[in-house]
Amino acid sequence: MLLEVRDLHVEFRTRDGVAKAVNGVSYSVDEGETLAVLGESGSGKSVTAQAIMGILDTPPGKITAGEILFQGEDLLKFKEEERRKVRGAQMAMIFQDALSSLNPVLSVGAQLGEMFTVHQGMSRKAAKAKAIELMERVRIPAAAARVGDYPHQFSGGMRQRIMIAMALALEPDLIIADEPTTALDVTVQAQVMDLLAELQRELNMGLILITHDLGVVADVADRIAVMYAGRIVESAPVHDIYKAPAHPYTKGLLESIPRLDQKGKELYAIKGLPPNLMHIPPGCAFNPRCPLAQDVCRTDVPPLYEVTEAGTDRVSACHFWRECLHG
Amino acid sequence: MxxxxxxxxxxxxxxxxxxxxxxxxxxxxxxxxxxxxxxxxxxxxxxxxxxxxxxxxxxxxxxxxxxxxxxxxxxxxxxxxNGQEVTELMASAFPVTIRLTIVAILFEIVIGIALGVVTGLRRGRPVDTGVLLATLVVISVPTFVTGLLLQLLLGVEWGWISPSVSPEAPFDELIVPGLVLASVSLAYVTRLTRTSIAENRRADYVRTAVAKGLPRHRVITRHLLRNSLIPVVTFIGTDIGALMGGAIVTERIFNIHGVGFQLYQGILxxxxxxxxxxxxxxxxxxxxxxxxxxxxxxxxxxxxxxx
Structure with missing residues (x-):
């Protein structure tokens, strides 16, 4: 297994109290596999990713428990300097907003080339050639002429390609893409996603795709992990989940996708709001919003049940997963 | 361009x-x-x-x-x-004031920015609070008080420097007057750099730089500092003019025959x-x-x- 997150807990200690952002997340990604992590804002999907990368803001953030096994070694036991060498070289991250995530005062060539000069001790000249090569690889037209340009001189789609190029620079084993297409036009979204998927196949990288866009997920993901209030509530191969969700939250998410065959009807929305992470409801965190909730949901935290029907290798954190599957 | x-x-x-x-x-x-x-x-x-x-x-x-x-x-x-050409007065006064300004600006750049970076990265820690308090004191105490106090202590009491600057005003005699002249601006540069660093520290591109696996010093100097210095540069630049013309008090205290001195005499x-x-x-x-x-x-x- 390339990456295995085990029972990860992350808290944010603020003046107002402790926000429990991640509460026992476990997931894994294999080489060449794409895991889509799905969830609303505040579900802990980005925080988990930042913990894996080791770029969590500490303080206020703090990893209180868990293991992050990368190629068999627990990254949380690494010293900062060892950790730094893993970042960028063996695992890389693509951020949501390329305009703010790229340094506005450095040319894209300098920002790409930096990967080679710092990690591989390459000369500036060689690094520049590499930068052009990378820009060509992500299909930026006239790469050689544009290597000295600054981020603001590129369009949104081109900027995101540069982010992708930067992540791919050292051919890492794992890529974490945190909503890579959210900030883009719909037409450009597909191009960027296709490019990412293609390069991933080529380099046989593991990909963690954090998103709330179910449309994107269906095309590229192998597995889906749905997160809610810092927990995984359902995890399954992508087709099984689309066919029959085994958790009411997943079901709600799928039903809230606008569909062509339901034109004119009111769009479905999960009622209520995600919980305040400082006061997560007892029992199942989703119970106040759940149509299937019973008394047991308000008292007992559901474990991850093996879903034995409708596919294999899938789990659901719902006491009533059977009812959900058939309902 | x-x-x-x-x-x-x-x-x-x-x-x-x-x-x-x-x-x-x-x-x-x-x-x-x-x-x-x-x-x-x-x-x-x-x-x-x-x-x-x-x-x-x-x-x-x-x-x-x-x-x-x-x-x-x-x-x-x-x-x-008195029959002297004004240009003649300028020829003697400006070089002195320019030297004084250079010393002052160097203090602002070196000490001000260094303190600003240190405190900006450690916001809320004891270093930060201490420096912040010190800048507040420096800003609130008028220049003639700091000037006369330093002159009295360093020049008269301890005899580390000569209390008044000789007419040639070489650089080494201008160190303490330069520090006095720079003091208030230095405090502002510190605060400005601190705020700017603290603000940009959480910026997305800094997070990207960390995620790229760059060493900490490179993240700070190449990515964080360059972006944070833009407002500081503006301040220091406009301060050059202010220091050159506004050295009246400092030049009087240390008896430096520069622009401030001549202006004072002229007005009088x-x-x-x-x-x-x-x-x-x-x-x-x-x-x-x-x-x-x-x-x-x-x-x-x-x-x-x-x-």
Missing amino acids: GRYVIRRLLQMIPVFFGATLLIFLMVNVMGDPIAGLCGDRQCDPATATQLRKEFGLDKPLWQQYVTYMGNVFTGDFGTAF RQNTQTVVGFVTVLVLVFLVANLLVDLLYAVLDPRIRYA
Whole structure:
């Protein structure tokens, strides 16, 4: 297994109290596999990713428990300097907003080339050639002429390609893409996603795709992990989940996708709001919003049940997963 | 870039004439220049009229201004009432003040930015609180108090420096006066850098730099600092002008015969030519400093360069 997150807990200690952002997340990604992590804002999907990368803001953030096994070694036991060498070289991250995530005062060539000069001790000249090569690889037209340009001189789609190029620079084993297409036009979204998927196949990288866009997920993901209030509530191969969700939250998410065959009807929305992470409801965190909730949901935290029907290798954190599957 | 510079240069012209005209008017309001010439005694009316005619003071004010500006452009700043050419006074005063300003600016850049970076990265920690408190003290205590106090302690009590600067004013004698002159601005530079660093530290591109696996010092110097210095550069640049003209107090305390000293003497003795001449040059210094800031700005931030 390339990456295995085990029972990860992350808290944010603020003046107002402790926000429990991640509460026992476990997931894994294999080489060449794409895991889509799905969830609303505040579900802990980005925080988990930042913990894996080791770029969590500490303080206020703090990893209180868990293991992050990368190629068999627990990254949380690494010293900062060892950790730094893993970042960028063996695992890389693509951020949501390329305009703010790229340094506005450095040319894209300098920002790409930096990967080679710092990690591989390459000369500036060689690094520049590499930068052009990378820009060509992500299909930026006239790469050689544009290597000295600054981020603001590129369009949104081109900027995101540069982010992708930067992540791919050292051919890492794992890529974490945190909503890579959210900030883009719909037409450009597909191009960027296709490019990412293609390069991933080529380099046989593991990909963690954090998103709330179910449309994107269906095309590229192998597995889906749905997160809610810092927990995984359902995890399954992508087709099984689309066919029959085994958790009411997943079901709600799928039903809230606008569909062509339901034109004119009111769009479905999960009622209520995600919980305040400082006061997560007892029992199942989703119970106040759940149509299937019973008394047991308000008292007992559901474990991850093996879903034995409708596919294999899938789990659901719902006491009533059977009812959900058939309902 | 070329058009940007030309545009900035053109913008300087109305500012220069506007500012000098204002000074010219204000100095004339200050009082009768002839009265100053005669010293304490009342001037003899016939002589006064004669002198007015000689200096062109009987002409309308705007005409005087035009004549003066015309002379300035040929390098003639007029003659002080003691018969010395104003340009001669400038030649002795400006080098001294420039040296003093260099010392002050260096203090601002080196100490101010270093303290700002350290506190900005450790916001809320004891270092930060301590430095912040110190800057507050420096800002609130007037320069003449810090100046006289340092002069008394370092110069008179402990004898580490000579209490007054010699007429040649070499760099080593200007270290303490430079620090005094810089003190308030230094405190502002520290605070400005601190805020800017603390703000940019959480920026997305800094997170990206960390995620790229860059060493911490590289993240700070290459990614964080360069972005954070843009407002600081603006402040330091405009401060050059302020330091050069505003060293009156410091120059008085340490008996430095620079621009501030000459201006003070000029105002005291109602020496119109000296005051207007020096201030005109200071206006130019301000303008050039501002232009340099704008150019440096464009170097630091490409978004301005291509706008």
